[in-house]
Amino acid sequence: MTRKGPLLTLLGGGVLAAGLLVASINAASGQRDDAEQDLAGAGQETPSPAAESPEPEESPEPAEDSEPVTYVGWVDGGGASVAIIIDGDEATAYVCDGVTVEVWLNGPAINGELVLTGDDGELIGSYDDTEATGRTAALGREWTFTVEEVAPPEGLYAFADTIVGGAEVDGGWIVLPDGTQIGVLTVDGESGPAPELDLATGQVEVEGTTVTVERRGVGG
Amino acid sequence: MSTETQPPVAPPETRAWQLMLVPLLVGSLVALTLGVYGSLHEGTGVAVNIAGFTNHAAPTSAAKVTLTTGAVLFAVLQLLSSLVMYGKVPGVAAPSWIGGAHRWSGRIAFLLAVPVAVHCLYAAGFATFNTRVFVHSLLGCLFFGAFVVKMLGLRKDGMPGWFLPLFGGVVFTGLVGLWWTTAIRFFSTFGSPF
Known part of the structure; x- marks a missing residue:
């Protein structure tokens, strides 16, 4: 057989896919390292953020690291409620109908965009300083929502x-x-x-x- | 097909199935690998960013929807050029460049679809939490599997006449189905990806 065109097409696609996969693995592991650092920092019970020892000044913690932000509210139509917590560039969402449906979703929060996934659902949307909006699917049902930023105890x-x-x-x-x-x-x-x-x-x-x-x- | 009297080798039917065996096996393996990888690999929610849609509310989805829509447009060219090539359009004679146009529109469509698929597989995985994503996941595996079968089959002479229409049709339908199960939702949430 001398017809190489189709084979080259497949190889080209394969090489492109492999390259993107490697780049994605790097992108994801970079984020995971960040997240692990955050977790390690948070796991230490936060006894004294600034007091007592002068060491914190030398820590490489970025100064822009802000408090997690929480958004909660009903989905459109009121069949369920959504909570989204954005902590740096990571987000967690909880979608719940108050009866039996509850789903936890995780993913990145970057450039105002949320793409959260989990075993039983997904949430795609956007957020700014005051609200988060988008769509979510949980256990076979889909809703649109706009939820507002809240402060404790909400x-x-x-x-x-x-x-x-x-x-x-x-x-x-x-x-x-x-x-x-x-x-x-x-x-x-x-x-x-x-x-x-x-x-x-x-x-x-x-x-x-x-x-x-x-x-x-x-x-x- | 040319008008040579007899194929020089073997009874044509056995030979056709023998010819198709390897493409079908490899294509099935590809579809299976995608599905198994998508199921086993835990979705990271993050993958490399594809293109600069940073001003959009949902930049990653906007990029994916744009690439997929592009792939579908080139796939429509695929369908039209193949109809012309085989003389199925009354009154239109196949120009000499139609073969090249068909090959290159197909390559572009395929290469546009690959980054989207990598992102889906790596960031989300094979999902079943509702009918839409289940159909989408299945079509994703089917599309790339059928595409491999068609590409490998193209390299062999003596394939039965229904081979290319069937697998070309599956590839085209699969891609449109993939687009339909995602882009519609994006367009209704965000409108234009630009």
């Missing part, structure tokens, strides 16, 4: 642990500006509406045990 709360008695508990609560809580609690794989969270103490009763739930986005 925001996203989450809990995931094994409680006294051995039950695996996983919960998420979105607290809206009007005080409404939309949450789903999963106990040993069974999902249902989450019990009301006491925002003053962060406590909630699960299966007869009182657990403390943390607001996501502060300190990591």
Whole structure:
């Protein structure tokens, strides 16, 4: 066979794909390194950011590193609520209908664009200083949304642990500006509406045990 | 097909299937590899940026939608030029350059689609969380698999007459389906990618 054209076409595509894949792996691992550094920094319980030792001045931490920003609100039509936390160039979103549907999504937040993915959904949108807008799909359903930036105690709360008695508990609560809580609690794989969270103490009763739930986005 | 009396080798039907075996196997392997890689590899949500759409609200998606739309336009040229080549358009005689035009429009369409696919595979992966993304994921694997079958099949003489129309048709339909399952959504959310 002397017809090389089609083969060269395939090879050209293959080389292009391989090159982009290598570039993507580099891009992603660069971001992962950043994220690991952030996590390492956040994991140290933040005992004293600036006090006591003069060492922090020598740390290479970029000064522009700002606090995480939280956006929450209903999807258009009100069938579910969305919380998005943007921490530097990383974002986490929680989409929840308050009954059984809850999905966690992660991805980059770069140049005002969100492309978040997870096992059971995705979220594509954009954000600025006051709001985030876009589309999200979770467990087979799709919504559009525009959600606003909020400050504590509004925001996203989450809990995931094994409680006294051995039950695996996983919960998420979105607290809206009007005080409404939309949450789903999963106990040993069974999902249902989450019990009301006491925002003053962060406590909630699960299966007869009182657990403390943390607001996501502060300190990591 | 020329009007030579008899093909010099073997009964034509067995030979056709033998000829198709390798292209079909390689194409299936490609489709399978894409699907398996997309399922196993955890979507990173990030990949190398393709082009400069930095002023757009969703720059990565804008770039992907633009590349895919470009690929579809060149694929339409593919369909038209192949119809002309085989004399299927009444009153239009195939000009001498039509073969070259067909080959190059195909190459451009394919090369436009590759970066989009790499991004989908690497940043998102094979997803099944709703019908749209499931169909999209399946079509992505089908498209590149069928394209490989067609390219490898092109290199062999003696292929049955339905080979190119069938695989060309699958490739074209696959690409339009890929475009349809994503770009429509983008256009309705953001409007123009520019």
